[in-house]
Amino acid sequence: MGEAIDLATAEIELDLSWMGKQGEWGTKVSPSKHGLTLADIQVGDYGNPPEFSDNMTGRPRGAGARNDSYRIGGYSIRTRSEIWLENASFLYEEALQRQWSSATDVPWHTIEPLPDDIEEAQCQLATFLTEVEFVAGDVPARWISETTPDYFEPRNVLLAQVMDESRHMDVFRKRALANGGGLMQATGGTAGVVGSIDLARDFTEMSTRLHISGEGAVLTIFRMGELMAYNDAEKTIYRLCAQDEARHVAFGVMHMRYMSEEAPERREEIESYLDEAERQILAGSQNPAGNQTASSEALAVLLGGGKDKYDEGFNKLMAIRKRQLQEYMKRVRSAGFGERFENGRSRVQGMIEASAA
Amino acid sequence: MAEFPSVAWFEAVAGVFNSDESYRGAGGGQCHCQAGIKVGKRVFLLVFEGFECAEVREVDVSELEPVDFYLEMPLKDWKAMVQDIAANGAASLHYTLNTLDLNREAGLSHSVHGDQYREDLFFRYNQTFQFFFDASARIKTTFAR
Amino acid sequence: MAKAKASQAAADSKQGQPGAIEGIPQPKFDWAGRSNQWGTRVKPGKHGLRLGDLNVGIYGEIPEYWPDQTRNPRGAIARKGVPPVGYSIRDKAGLWADSAADLYEEAIQRRWAPATDVPWETIKPLNEGLERAICQVCTELCQYANGDIEAISSWQHQMSYGYHEVKQFLATASFDGARQYEAFRKRALCNGGGLGLEGPGKVNRMILESRGGWSEAVTYLFLLRGTFTMTMLRYLERAAYNDAERFLYRHTLQDKARHLTYGLEHLQYAIAHQEDMALIMQQLMFIGDRIFAREMRDNVLREALAVIFAGGIEKAGSEGMAVYREMMTDFMETYLGHCSWLGVKRNLEMMPQVLTQYVTRA
Numbered sequence: 101m102g103e104a105i106d107l108a109t110a111e112i113e114l115d116l117s118w119m120g121k122q123g124e125w126g127t128k129v130s131p132s133k134h135g136l137t138l139a140d141i142q143v144g145d146y147g148n149p150p151e152f153s154d155n156m157t158g159r160p161r162g163a164g165a166r167n168d169s170y171r172i173g174g175y176s177i178r179t180r181s182e183i184w185l186e187n188a189s190f191l192y193e194e195a196l197q198r199q200w201s202s203a204t205d206v207p208w209h210t211i212e213p214l215p216d217d218i219e220e221a222q223c224q225l226a227t228f229l230t231e232v233e234f235v236a237g238d239v240p241a242r243w244i245s246e247t248t249p250d251y252f253e254p255r256n257v258l259l260a261q262v263m264d265e266s267r268h269m270d271v272f273r274k275r276a277l278a279n280g281g282g283l284m285q286a287t288g289g290t291a292g293v294v295g296s297i298d299l300a301r302d303f304t305e306m307s308t309r310l311h312i313s314g315e316g317a318v319l320t321i322f323r324m325g326e327l328m329a330y331n332d333a334e335k336t337i338y339r340l341c342a343q344d345e346a347r348h349v350a351f352g353v354m355h356m357r358y359m360s361e362e363a364p365e366r367r368e369e370i371e372s373y374l375d376e377a378e379r380q381i382l383a384g385s386q387n388p389a390g391n392q393t394a395s396s397e398a399l400a401v402l403l404g405g406g407k408d409k410y411d412e413g414f415n416k417l418m419a420i421r422k423r424q425l426q427e428y429m430k431r432v433r434s435a436g437f438g439e440r441f442e443n444g445r446s447r448v449q450g451m452i453e454a455s456a457a
Numbered sequence: 458m459a460e461f462p463s464v465a466w467f468e469a470v471a472g473v474f475n476s477d478e479s480y481r482g483a484g485g486g487q488c489h490c491q492a493g494i495k496v497g498k499r500v501f502l503l504v505f506e507g508f509e510c511a512e513v514r515e516v517d518v519s520e521l522e523p524v525d526f527y528l529e530m531p532l533k534d535w536k537a538m539v540q541d542i543a544a545n546g547a548a549s550l551h552y553t554l555n556t557l558d559l560n561r562e563a564g565l566s567h568s569v570h571g572d573q574y575r576e577d578l579f580f581r582y583n584q585t586f587q588f589f590f591d592a593s594a595r596i597k598t599t600f601a602r
Numbered sequence: 603m604a605k606a607k608a609s610q611a612a613a614d615s616k617q618g619q620p621g622a623i624e625g626i627p628q629p630k631f632d633w634a635g636r637s638n639q640w641g642t643r644v645k646p647g648k649h650g651l652r653l654g655d656l657n658v659g660i661y662g663e664i665p666e667y668w669p670d671q672t673r674n675p676r677g678a679i680a681r682k683g684v685p686p687v688g689y690s691i692r693d694k695a696g697l698w699a700d701s702a703a704d705l706y707e708e709a710i711q712r713r714w715a716p717a718t719d720v721p722w723e724t725i726k727p728l729n730e731g732l733e734r735a736i737c738q739v740c741t742e743l744c745q746y747a748n749g750d751i752e753a754i755s756s757w758q759h760q761m762s763y764g765y766h767e768v769k770q771f772l773a774t775a776s777f778d779g780a781r782q783y784e785a786f787r788k789r790a791l792c793n794g795g796g797l798g799l800e801g802p803g804k805v806n807r808m809i810l811e812s813r814g815g816w817s818e819a820v821t822y823l824f825l826l827r828g829t830f831t832m833t834m835l836r837y838l839e840r841a842a843y844n845d846a847e848r849f850l851y852r853h854t855l856q857d858k859a860r861h862l863t864y865g866l867e868h869l870q871y872a873i874a875h876q877e878d879m880a881l882i883m884q885q886l887m888f889i890g891d892r893i894f895a896r897e898m899r900d901n902v903l904r905e906a907l908a909v910i911f912a913g914g915i916e917k918a919g920s921e922g923m924a925v926y927r928e929m930m931t932d933f934m935e936t937y938l939g940h941c942s943w944l945g946v947k948r949n950l951e952m953m954p955q956v957l958t959q960y961v962t963r964a
Binding site: 123129163165249270285287 | 627629630631632633634635636637638640641642643644645646651652653658672673674675677679680681706707710711713715716718720722723731734737741744745748749751752753756758763769770773774777780781783784787788793794796797799800801802803804806807810901902905906908909915918919920
């Protein structure tokens with residue numbers, strides 16, 4: 101088949117003309133005190149992600165281009181403001197540094213048999229969290245292959261997120277099966293409903309729903325999980341998941357901030373996503389601390405210390421809701437959309453007052 | 458032996474923390490932030506860079522403005538936490554930083570600037586701070602009156 | 603707090619009657635007691651509590667077909683009437699490998715961070731020809747990683763949760779891709795050089811255009827490209843000029859070896875459980891080999907490798923090319939060995955001569 105290049109001879113004359121077609125030359129960076137980080141290699145042209153990317157061949161940013169290279173990407177995200185954030189490199193390095201193993205970093209031996217109602221509530225919550233982490237794994241993955249590699253820094257953060265969510269799925273499954281219980285009934289609250297994270301048609305829309313409202317809420321739940329843990333294993337699980345989740349939330353806040361500054365014409369559109377997200381904050385069954393659901397009842401049992409102390413747990417749950425909403429408001433403010441809380445567009449302040457009443 | 462709270466105490470803890478590589482894995486790892494520790498009226502500034510607590514100094518309360526977040530409790534509550542850590546080798550269930558933050562009416566973690574993105578560093582680096590205070594189990598502590 | 607205490611007192615006084623306090627809704631507790639299998643107690647073993655350890659009782663029953671298109675965790679009670687999310691890969695034969703759970707845990711245990719684990723300080727200035735060649739290879743390795751990332755992440759979300767072990771393993775594989783992308787970019791930019799010329803992209807396009815299913819993507823991504831990348835990394839490790847490069851090549855090789863293990867095991871499973879899959883693979887490889895051969899006709903990567911193997915331009919055409927040929931012979935033997943292990947017949951006469959010229963044994 102076809103002509104072969106004659107490589108059988110001992111001496112081959114090399115062309116080497118490609119050496120003159122390479123990217124910007126003479127780049128020399130040294131590791132800083134914290135190693136050789138992505139931030140360290142943002143030098144010259146290599147550190148300048150274009151405002152609009154015409155790279156359809158998957159070329160690493162700054163590499164020499166070939167005119168005859170195949171187009172491999174039908175990238176829908178080719179405008180920087182659509183996915184960029186100022187600290188993506190930092191968040192990616194942080195994610196790499198702070199990975200953990202659910203097999204060996206959780207002190208599983210500290211789990212002792214618990215009263216039935218507590219174990220059942222823990223398993224119900226673990227079932228829900230396994231399910232909800234599926235969303236956060238599936239959805240970012242879908243956007244990664246849609247993004248030009250010219251914006252590889254945010255893409256790498258999303259890859260780290262998929263990894264984190266995968267670990268969360270597995271650690272809650274482990275918890276459900278580790279102490280004489282089992283998985284319980286799925287909530288189904290994470291599938292195809294109108295306005296859900298899956299249905300986002302735009303990256304910023306997805307990020308608003310997933311990173312800001314969705315994961316912000318789950319971060320609070322993880323923190324509460326640490327509070328209501330019955331052993332060191334649960335403490336560790338929730339604490340480490342909360343760390344990961346806080347990183348994902350940080351991505352959303354910083355992307356929204358960048359988008360708001362670089363593409364102010366999209367502010368109104370983003371306000372609409374926030375409107376929708378806020379409607380779901382308490383009503384949606386994706387939020388385990390939301391209106392009465394299997395997960396919120398399980399939380400109240402855990403927080404109170406048993407079914408017979410449900411009322412005490414419920415009051416603590418109210419405190420969770422309040423805290424969740426306060427943190428949400430502060431994050432949205434930090435992202436540059438605080439005005440909605442002053443001009444009457446957002447109902448979140450009212451929700452806080454209602455949950456405190 | 459070091460007295461809590463003092464620069465000497467935080468430096469002694471930092472010495473243990475910085476030299477134990479096991480704190481760099483298991484969800485620990487590099488940490489870049491400035492945290493304040495407020496014990497009654499006294500304020501200490503901890504600077505974390507990479508794997509280390511690189512700097513400890515006592516500052517005026519007005520210097521809390523630039524820190525990402527600060528942890529505040531009265532001396533008796535700090536003392537209870539440090540004693541619990543000393544007794545158990547690490548914080549027991551009721552004395553972890555996150556639990557104290559949620560259980561205490563006034564919370565534990567605060568900021569002057571009110572920027573949640575920066576306050577969230579308390580969560581993003583929570584295991585590192587827990588490791589840091591857990592390292593205090595390995596020094597002998599006395600308490601100020 | 604005061605409110606909580608009051609509530610506590612009230613609750614204590616009416617044990618077993620939750621929700622009787624004004625303003626607190628009556629709980630339904632209708633979720634309680636609802637489990638397909640209760641009483642599961644998996645204990646951590648010598649290596650911790652691993653994902654595969656959880657496959658006990660019904661939780662370990664992995665069906666041939668998973669009709670559920672929701673995010674119902676395997677073994678949990680499904681809720682009726684939940685709108686489908688739309689997973690397209692619902693046959694076990696389309697993605698499964700028994701080792702996926704173990705490979706997932708292995709990937710986590712063997713994680714590394716290029717920023718801090720690579721001894722970057724051991725990289726010293728090299729002659730320009732050599733540096734240009736290394737930068738060229740690093741650029742192409744970045745592009746291979748880009749192919750891994752885009753191919754895996756475009757399939758991941760189409761896979762059913764009945765086979766969560768595979769989805770989870772693939773999360774580690776795409777994360778490995780991110781690390782490979784980052785690590786080789788760092789190497790290219792740290793020693794007075796820069797990125798090279800982009801690769802031809804023919805194989806990447808073939809991998810991304812595997813519209814026939816995930817098994818087709820696995821064939822091209824892990825079996826064909828993966829075997830080639832691994833062989834190249836082995837030779838690069840041997841030719842490394844400092845400890846940093848040696849570390850980079852060796853650790854990337856480990857990552858790629860995990861991917862190949864999954865790939866081979868999955869293809870073996872697919873062949874065993876899907877009629878005519880071996881024949882389909884024969885056809886896929888017939889096509890894939892030609893596209894791969896077209897990419898290999900390009901001189902850039904070949905020359906860059908020869909320069910690296912020879913320590914510079916001067917002897918690249920002789921000594922460097924000799925090592926290159928040795929590498930290609932190794933690659934072809936390994937690749938054909940994998941095909942043979944899978945039971946996929948290959949006819950050397952039908953393969954491109956660009957590749958068969960390196961086959962020294964019948």
